[in-house]
Amino acid sequence: MADTIAAVATGASAGGIGVIRISGDNAFDIADKVFKAMDGKKLSSLKGYTAKYGSVYSGGESYDNAVALVFRAPKSYTGENVVELSVHGGIFIVEKTLEEVLLAGARLAQAGEFTKRAFLNGKMDLAQAESVASLISAQGQAQAKASYNLLQGSLSNKISQVLEKLIECSASMAAWVDYPDEEIPDLNESTLKEILGNSKDTLESLIKNYENGAVITQGVDTAIVGKPNAGKSTLMNMLSGQEKSIVTHIEGTTRDVVENSVRLGGLVLHLADTAGIRESDDLVEAIGIKKALEKIESSTLILAVFDSSAPLTDDDRMIMESCKGKKAIAVINKTDLENKLEIQEIEKAFDSLVYISAKNGDGEKELEKTVKDLLGVEEFDDTQPLLANKRQKMCVLNALDSVKQALEGANAGVTYDAINVMIDSAVDELLTLTGKKATQEVVNNIFSRFCVGK
Numbered sequence: 001m002a003d004t005i006a007a008v009a010t011g012a013s014a015g016g017i018g019v020i021r022i023s024g025d026n027a028f029d030i031a032d033k034v035f036k037a038m039d040g041k042k043l044s045s046l047k048g049y050t051a052k053y054g055s056v057y058s059g060g061e062s063y064d065n066a067v068a069l070v071f072r073a074p075k076s077y078t079g080e081n082v083v084e085l086s087v088h089g090g091i092f093i094v095e096k097t098l099e100e101v102l103l104a105g106a107r108l109a110q111a112g113e114f115t116k117r118a119f120l121n122g123k124m125d126l127a128q129a130e131s132v133a134s135l136i137s138a139q140g141q142a143q144a145k146a147s148y149n150l151l152q153g154s155l156s157n158k159i160s161q162v163l164e165k166l167i168e169c170s171a172s173m174a175a176w177v178d179y180p181d182e183e184i185p186d187l188n189e190s191t192l193k194e195i196l197g198n199s200k201d202t203l204e205s206l207i208k209n210y211e212n213g214a215v216i217t218q219g220v221d222t223a224i225v226g227k228p229n230a231g232k233s234t235l236m237n238m239l240s241g242q243e244k245s246i247v248t249h250i251e252g253t254t255r256d257v258v259e260n261s262v263r264l265g266g267l268v269l270h271l272a273d274t275a276g277i278r279e280s281d282d283l284v285e286a287i288g289i290k291k292a293l294e295k296i297e298s299s300t301l302i303l304a305v306f307d308s309s310a311p312l313t314d315d316d317r318m319i320m321e322s323c324k325g326k327k328a329i330a331v332i333n334k335t336d337l338e339n340k341l342e343i344q345e346i347e348k349a350f351d352s353l354v355y356i357s358a359k360n361g362d363g364e365k366e367l368e369k370t371v372k373d374l375l376g377v378e379e380f381d382d383t384q385p386l387l388a389n390k391r392q393k394m395c396v397l398n399a400l401d402s403v404k405q406a407l408e409g410a411n412a413g414v415t416y417d418a419i420n421v422m423i424d425s426a427v428d429e430l431l432t433l434t435g436k437k438a439t440q441e442v443v444n445n446i447f448s449r450f451c452v453g454k
């Protein structure tokens with residue numbers, strides 16, 4: 001018997017409506033102690049998918065109007081009896097209602113416990129459960145779309161197809177190993193190689209799409225570099241639409257690395273506003289510069305800002321040098337002023353160049369296009385399922401490894417029992433991915449990263 005859990009399902013700030021979700025065997029009885037419908041009907045007497053208007057009560061007195069939604073097991077998110085109480089979304093009312101529900105006998109849900117129950121009750125597999133987490137944390141359209149596809153089971157379906165074939169293969173092989181003298185009709189060498197080859201292709205395409213899609217789903221670590229006063233802070237403000245970094249006329253004032261994520265088109269850039277790169281005796285400034293150089297090393301994308309209203313300096317040339325071999329875009333700033341910059345020299349050092357006036361907000365669209373081109377975003381196929389995280393990627397990589405070994409074995413004429421060991425280990429990895437064979441530890445770890453109420 002599942003104990004009954006409850007939590008606030010909506011955000012932790014005031015909003016129009018707040019939802020308290022209750023799930024478990026006693027969800028209806030508990031909700032009936034807190035909520036009374038206008039027509040006097042008990043929630044426990046209602047069919048699933050019914051909404052009732054009424055009031056919530058504390059100590060016999062009503063304190064807010066509310067709507068109760070009733071879901072009957074197994075037709076609910078968790079697969080259990082569920083009641084969702086919608087009250088006015090003030091923090092006090094929402095918290096109070098949760099308190100009343102707990103007093104009535106529910107237990108406060110742990111992080112991710114609703115989704116964990118959905119998983120344990122077979123409402124979704126682990127890959128889908130993980131997509132719930134990415135959907136909630138999606139910061140951009142592309143990530144949201146990819147997560148939604150996953151939630152719909154696109155990845156799970158693909159993995160199931162591979163699994164089905166491998167398991168079939170493995171079963172026939174096991175039969176062959178046990179009864180080597182019998183004819184095993186479904187398995188011959190060419191079928192085996194074909195199944196392994198197809199599995200390899202599918203798993204490889206998942207990895208490739210993950211790598212192309214990582215930019216979209218996880219955002220891009222981006223460093224903005226440039227000599228002092230080139231306009232880095234202003235560019236960052238242009239992108240974030242708010243005054244996050246301090247813009248001043250005094251050189252070297254952006255001393256630390258300020259992290260900030262912004263949206264550029266469908267992409268999310270994790271920006272670091274780096275201190276101006278220049279050789280400096282000043283200790284604080286030098287620390288900032290050290291961090292900036294580290295940031296260039298660790299970033300996927302570099303926006304190197306140049307001030308077009310002045311000729312190139314040694315600092316600029318140092319930056320050009322440090323950007324070599326990196327995914328870097330020369331951002332020629334201050335186009336609203338007269339150009340004094342040796343553009344040709346920059347053109348030689350960078351493959352991508354874009355002109356902006358950060359102060360006036362000109363050139364954002366061009367910057368967006370240049371970034372997308374440079375990162376190869378267009379190659380990402382968003383109709384294909386996308387692995388949601390590193391855990392899933394590792395499972396697929398390990399499975400791929402085993403499938404490749406099995407295929408090599410088959411080509412080299414290795415015995416079936418040896419090949420079968422490799423196929424079994426690929427199957428294990430894929431079952432871990434979907435959660436059918438994931439350890440308790442893995443499952444707990446995944447759900448502990450969810451927010452409470454989900």
Ligand code: GDP
Nearest residue numbers: 228229230231232233234247248334357358359
């Ligand atoms: P940082 O040291 O690279 O972060 O440079 P800031 O963003 O602090 O900018 C330095 C100065 O240049 C400030 O006075 C900005 O207002 C000015 N500035 C930045 N971008 C532009 C621009 O596109 N046009 C003009 N005219 N001035 C700019």
